Structure formats: C-alpha cells, structure tokens
Amino acid sequence: MAVVLICGGTGLIGRRLCELLAEKKHEVIVLTRSIKKQRNGSHSFALWNPDEGVIDLAALAKADYIINLAGAGIADKRWTEKRKKIIIGSRVKTGQLIVKALQENPNKVRAVINASAMGWYGDDSRLKDNETAFTEEMSADTGFLGKACAAWEASIDPVTQSGKRLVKIRVGLVLARTGGALKEFMKPVRLGFAAVLGNGRQMQSWIHIDDVCRIFIYAMENERISGVYNGVAPLPVDHKTLVLELAKQMKGSFFVTMHVPSFVLSWMLGEMSAALLQSLTASSGKIRKEGFQFLFPSIQPAVKDLLSEK
Ligand SMILES: NC(=O)c1ccc[n+]([C@@H]2O[C@H](COP(=O)([O-])OP(=O)(O)OC[C@H]3O[C@@H](n4cnc5c(N)ncnc54)[C@H](OP(=O)(O)O)[C@@H]3O)[C@@H](O)[C@H]2O)c1
Secondary structure (H helix, E strand, C coil): CCCCECCCCHHHHHHHHHHHHHHCEEEEEEEECCCCCCCCEEEEEEECCCCCCCEHHHHHCCCCCCEEHHHHHCCCCCCCHHHHHHHHHHHHHHHHHHHHHHHHCCCCCCCEEEEHHHHCCCCHHHHCCCCCCCCCCCCCCCCHHHHHHHHHHHHHHHHHHHHHEEEEECCCCCEEECHHHHHHHHHHHHHEEEECCCCCCCCCCCHHHHHHHHHHHHHHHHHCCEEEEEEECCCCHHHHHHHHHHEEEEEEECCCEEEEEHHHHHHHHHHHHHHHHHHCCCCCCHHHHHHCCCCCCCCHHHHHHCCCCC
C-alpha cells in the first residue's frame, strides 16, 4: 500500500482515480484549493494554493507518489487572452510549486506522474507521409494548446533533478458518463439529434475514463516507466462514428443526424472551435509495449459500458 497525493484530484479524472486507488488499497490524499468535504471514507483532503506558492507540508511528507492533474478547465470558457493566461499559468504554477516543494522539504516521494494533453500534437496535417499517428517523441505544435502543453510539461521536468522518477501522460479525449465530452455529446441525443461537429471526419483520440486512470496507476506502480506516454485508446475513431455510436446505443434507430457547421462553432466558441474540429490521431503503442492492457480498446464496448447502469 502506498500513500498517493493527487493534486487537482477533485475533477473528472481525479474522482475516478481516487476510487480505483482505494480499490487497490492505496491511501489517497487529495490536494485541493478548497476543502469541500472532510474525510469521506476512501480519501482525505489537504490544502494548497499554487497562486501563492503554499502547499500542505504534512501531506507532502506522507506521500510516496504525487499524481498531478491540476489546471483550469480548457473547455470551460471562451479562450480570451485572459483565459489563455489562466489555462497556462494554472498549470505552470502547479508544476513549479511541486518542484520547489520537493526540492526544499523532506519527503519520500518516489515518482511524480503528471498529466499533459493531446493538444501537444496539434492537427494530423503535421504528420509526414510515412507517419500514421502521433508518437511521443514528436515536437510540440506551435498553436495555443501546443504551447500550453509544452510550458506545462517543462514546468514539472526539474523534479528529475531531485532524483524523482517523472512520467508525463498526454491524455486524450476522456469519455466518462459523469462529465467531459461524452456528457455534452449526449445532450442533443436525448432530444433525438446526433449532432456532428463540422464534417465529422476529424479523428478523435479518445480514452475510457477507467483506462486513463489505470494508466496513471500503472505508471505509478511500475518503476521502469518514465518519460512521456500517450493516454489514448488503441483504436481512435472519427468524430461522426463516435457520435453515431452513442446515438445508436441511446436511441436505437430513433434519431436524426445533423451537422453543426464549422462557421457556427467558430462563431459560438471562437478559437476553441479549432480544437474540436481538428483531426488528431495518436498512437498508444508505447504504453502497450510497456505491458499495459486496455479494458476498452475500441469505441463500441466503451460506449456500452459508459451507458450501462452501475
Ligand atoms: N478530461 C479530459 O478529456 C482531458 C483531456 C486531456 C487532458 N486533460 C487534463 O487532465 C487533467 C485532469 O483532467 P480533468 O478532466 O479531471 O480536469 P478537471 O475536471 O477540470 O479537474 C482539474 C482540477 O484542477 C483544479 N484546478 C482548477 N483550476 C485550477 C487552478 N487555477 N489552479 C490550480 N488548480 C486548479 C481543480 O481542483 P480544485 O478546485 O479542487 O483545486 C480541478 O478539480 C487536467 O489538467 C486536464 O487539462 C483532461
């Protein structure tokens, strides 16, 4: 049993990760900016404030591993210049705080597992003729998300100077019943519409919530794993396939497919629409070579599982 400190563990990935770590009998402490609940049985909470460089040192001293998921929501608000600064700043400050805390305080942390995102790669148009998917050694895109991911990853890199093992997981589009993209895709389907964004041909490197959490745990538990890994399912699909699979499983044949034109998305969401319309095919080969086995490699069973009552 290990003590795992999860920074930003109150969000979509963190909540499920807490459950899966508890099932494996690990002790979990969630580091949050505001304690909403006291001990809830499976995990406890501790405070930090990345804006002010403050972290609970008692929690840090207990931790065997740190998993860092913290950062302002990428799709929560329109990407104004102010919002972009918050998206990058919240990630860089948390990374820097973890680095500083580990350098300056006694601790027994064995490894830091840090989230990153597919935004590192940009659009499939960056792939060369002989490349079919983005792999981990490829350079960061020069668009906003590419720059944000590059700054995010660079902020945590110095933990290796304190002798810590560092793993960075570039997370794909997380499919979960309780939040994120799938919940949004489900809203029009409930009304009988399969709403396809743009032409629907854009590839989506998705991952089931349980598999992404299991990758974080796998990276934590296996000492040979270090460096960058893509956190995406082995079989990406185009956006239309994903939405139609969801509609079929929710409504049988009782739905109408409609396309939301790119210009409407661009008008509604501004620059953020590019992230929804871009095609992104990433490889899961590196983590699979390390022995990781996906529970949900393909979309149909993944959607079926997420829609099933549990
Ligand atoms: N979900 C996806 O599809 C997806 C895809 C790719 C990458 N990712 C990345 O993976 C990480 C976890 O994803 P998630 O979906 O679980 O995210 P989430 O639901 O938005 O949770 C992130 C957590 O970060 C903390 N946070 C928010 N704003 C912050 C700020 N300004 N400073 C410090 N902490 C802040 C919050 O915790 P407190 O309020 O408790 O402090 C929040 O619960 C995120 O960094 C996300 O960008 C997610």
